[in-house]
Amino acid sequence: MVTLVLLQMFVVAAGAHLLTSNLLDEKKKPEPVASAGPPPVPVVTAGPVLAAGGNGPLPAKGTLAGRLTAALGDPALGDSVGGVVLDAETGATLFDGGAATAITPASTTKVVTSVAALASLGPDARLSTRVVRGASPGSIILVGGGDPTLAGPGARTDQVYPRPASLTVLASRTAKALKAAGLTKVTAAYDDTLYTGPRTASTWKPGYVPEGSVAPVTALMINSGKVSPGGHSRVSDPSRTAYVAFVSLLRKYGISVSGSAARAKAPAGAQEIARVDSAPVYALVERALTLSDNDLSEALARQVALKEGEPASFDGGAAAVGKVLSRLGAASGITVHDGSGLSPKNRITPQALAHLVAVAASPANPRLHPAISGMPVAGFTGTLGHRFGRSHSAYGLVRAKTGTLDGVSALAGTTTTRGGRLVTFAFMADDVPSGPQAEAALDRLAALVAAG
Numbered sequence: 332m333v334t335l336v337l338l339q340m341f342v343v344a345a346g347a348h349l350l351t352s353n354l355l356d357e358k359k360k361p362e363p364v365a366s367a368g369p370p371p372v373p374v375v376t377a378g379p380v381l382a383a384g385g386n387g388p389l390p391a392k393g394t395l396a397g398r399l400t401a402a403l404g405d406p407a408l409g410d411s412v413g414g415v416v417l418d419a420e421t422g423a424t425l426f427d428g429g430a431a432t433a434i435t436p437a438s439t440t441k442v443v444t445s446v447a448a449l450a451s452l453g454p455d456a457r458l459s460t461r462v463v464r465g466a467s468p469g470s471i472i473l474v475g476g477g478d479p480t481l482a483g484p485g486a487r488t489d490q491v492y493p494r495p496a497s498l499t500v501l502a503s504r505t506a507k508a509l510k511a512a513g514l515t516k517v518t519a520a521y522d523d524t525l526y527t528g529p530r531t532a533s534t535w536k537p538g539y540v541p542e543g544s545v546a547p548v549t550a551l552m553i554n555s556g557k558v559s560p561g562g563h564s565r566v567s568d569p570s571r572t573a574y575v576a577f578v579s580l581l582r583k584y585g586i587s588v589s590g591s592a593a594r595a596k597a598p599a600g601a602q603e604i605a606r607v608d609s610a611p612v613y614a615l616v617e618r619a620l621t622l623s624d625n626d627l628s629e630a631l632a633r634q635v636a637l638k639e640g641e642p643a644s645f646d647g648g649a650a651a652v653g654k655v656l657s658r659l660g661a662a663s664g665i666t667v668h669d670g671s672g673l674s675p676k677n678r679i680t681p682q683a684l685a686h687l688v689a690v691a692a693s694p695a696n697p698r699l700h701p702a703i704s705g706m707p708v709a710g711f712t713g714t715l716g717h718r719f720g721r722s723h724s725a726y727g728l729v730r731a732k733t734g735t736l737d738g739v740s741a742l743a744g745t746t747t748t749r750g751g752r753l754v755t756f757a758f759m760a761d762d763v764p765s766g767p768q769a770e771a772a773l774d775r776l777a778a779l780v781a782a783g
Contacts, residue, residue, distance in 0.1 A: 387751025389418060389425065390783035396426050398779050403428045405772040408740075409762035415681040416780055419689045419745065419753040425783075430682035433664070435761035437734030438623045438714075439684060439741045440672030443665060445616040445702045446691050447655040448631040451638045454613035454698050458634065460496060460551070462505045463601035469514060471505070471604060472597045473521040473577050475551025475570065477634055477643075478609040479626040480618070483553030483576050486560035493610030493618060498553050498573065502580030504605035509586055516587040520595040521574040525550035526633050528644030534674040540565055545625040545673060548633070550643075555626040570594070617705030620732055621713035625671040632670025645669055661687045675736060681757035684743045688755040692745055706730045706744050709777070718774055725778035731756075733770075738762060740769035746781045756780050 395416065403414050413429030424430070436443075458478035465472050480495040482488045488497050509517065530547035531540060539545050543563040546556025552569030553576060554560045566572045571592050578588045609615065612631075619627040632648030639654050641647035649667050656662035664683030668674040691702040707713030709729040710720060719726050731744025743757035758776045763769035 386420065386753070387748065389423075389752055390748050390750060390754075392425055395779070395783040398783075399426050399776060400428060402772070402776050402779055403758070405775075407763065407765060407768035407772040408760040409738075409764060409769075411762035412758075412760040413681045414756070414758040414776065415685045416754055416756045416783075417685045417689055419692050419755050422686065422689060424682075425754060427682075430685075431664070431680050433666070433678040433680050434741070434759040435675055435736065435739045436672055436677050436679040436684065436759060437736040437739045437741055437761075438625075438672040439679070439732050439734035439743045439757070439759070440667055440670070440674075440677050441619055441623065441628045442684065442687060442691075442702060442706075442732050442743060443652060443656070443667060443679070444628050444632050444635075444670040445620055445705065446659070446661075446687055446699055447635050447652040448612055449616055449691075449699050449702060450659060451635045451651070451655045452612050452631075454611060454616075454701060456612045456634075458609040458615075458630070459606050460498075460501060460609075461606040462501065462604045463597050464604060465518070465520065465595070465601070466598050467518075469516065470518045470520070471509075472595060472601070473519065473551065473574055474597050475521070475523045475525060475549065475573070476609075477525055477550045477630050479546070479552050479555045479630050480609060480615070481553050481573070481607070483560065483573065484580060486554055493614035496607035496609050498577055498607075499580055501605055501607045502577055503584055504607075506581055506584035506586045508604045515585060516589070517581075518590045519574075519578055519581070519588050520590075520593040521551060521570060521577075522595060522597045523549050523551040523570040524596050525637070526643045528642065528646065532645045532669050532674055534668045534676045536673075536675070539673055540567075545629070545671065548626070548629045548645075550633075552626075555624070613701040616701045620702065620705035621707055623714050623733065625673060628671040629669065656687075659687075659690055661690050672734060673736070675739075679759075681743075681759050684757040684759070685755045688743060688745055688757070692753070692755065703730065703745060706732050709774075718770060719778075723774070723778065725774070725781045728781045729777045731777060734759070735766060735770075736761075740766060740773060742770075742773040742777060744777075746777065748781060748783045750783075754780060754783075 413432035415430035416426040459476040461474045482495045546565040549570045553573045556569040558564045633643040636643045636647040636651040639651035641651040664680035666678045691699040707715035710726040714733040729746045734741030739761045741759040745755045
């Protein structure tokens with residue numbers, strides 16, 4: 332009887348809570364969010380798949396080394412290959428197969444960029460897109476803060492992780508503020524001068540932008556510089572595209588805008604009219620790693636440059652990242668020329684990459700942990716979602732960043748061994764004859780580590 336009474340009380344309380352929540356939801360009046368078109372597949376942050384702690388016994392070195400040495404010799408990995416396995420807690424080397432060999436890292440470079448961003452900017456920092464008053468009365472300037480995730484008109488913001496800032500909301504807030512000041516007619520310009528230098532790296536292949544791998548890097552863009560939300564092809568001038576979309580939205584909200592698209596630097600100390608902020612850096616890092624987002628990684632590298640007092644350019648970003656890694660004691664063996672890993676001239680040793688993963692996973696560095704939680708999970712999320720199928724022995728047990736370029740395949744991350752020991756690893760090859768076969772070979776290596 333007591334059990335039945337308690338159950339009835341729970342049902343009544345739950346029903347009351349649900350009714351109250353629905354009534355509150357009906358009263359909310361959120362600012363406008365564009366919602367045209369079918370929703371994209373949401374990005375899901377990887378949950379705590381790996382076991383906590385990781386302080387089980389160390390795997391037997393001889394057995395693990397023997398199995399990994401044989402697997403690392405797979406012809407699918409070519410002749411330029413290296414690998415390492417480290418104990419996450421002590422840093423002890425459990426396997427060394429050319430660990431000091433400098434290899435093209437491809438997108439595993441994003442681990443470097445992400446750790447540097449978390450260490451330099453902090454996990455809670457945000458990137459702001461603002462509208463300020465111009466030098467003359469009745470003029471406004473759209474100021475880019477370097478947020479490539481800013482959603483443009485027609486982009487869904489309610490089913491994407493992390494939820495991006497919205498240009499539609501920024502335009503709505505701007506129009507409201509202008510009308511409150513008695514202004515319904517303005518001239519508008521845009522300021523994307525936060526970033527400097529070339530918009531594409533000299534080390535990149537010319538086809539990266541036309542094929543849609545990355546947009547020209549600017550401080551003002553919407554939808555990661557894509558022609559349409561959820562598409563692949565990129566616009567040639569992300570800054571101007573964002574400006575045109577913003578002006579169109581202002582007109583929709585009753586503000587008349589005159590003049591042609593003009594690029595202008597906002598006056599120092601200009602009065603802010605409206606702003607929207609990105610998701611926090613920890614969530615941006617998770618997105619960059621899970622999706623291997625080139626545009627976001629380049630933006631994070633430039634944000635590190637600004638924080639570290641370097642020019643917000645490719646060279647400045649590389650220099651700033653190096654500064655941060657030096658403070659972490661993790662700069663040795665890492666040479667980068669961009670933030671995304673698209674540069675074929677980047678070089679990282681497996682030892683350096685696995686060590687950096689261990690630094691990010693350390694309980695002593697909680698600010699860096701999103702660099703681990705953002706890594707794809709084998710068979711579940713991001714760029715590992717299609718690898719390590721259900722029947723694979725490492726299904727759900729490996730959390731790692733992939734790296735792929737022409738002739739390059741890499742995998743670096745962490746796993747908990749069968750005995751319950753947390754380890755980090757990096758396996759890299761930059762002379763592979765077949766990409767898919769090389770990926771399968773790397774997956775087998777990671778599975779051997781998990782089985783250790």
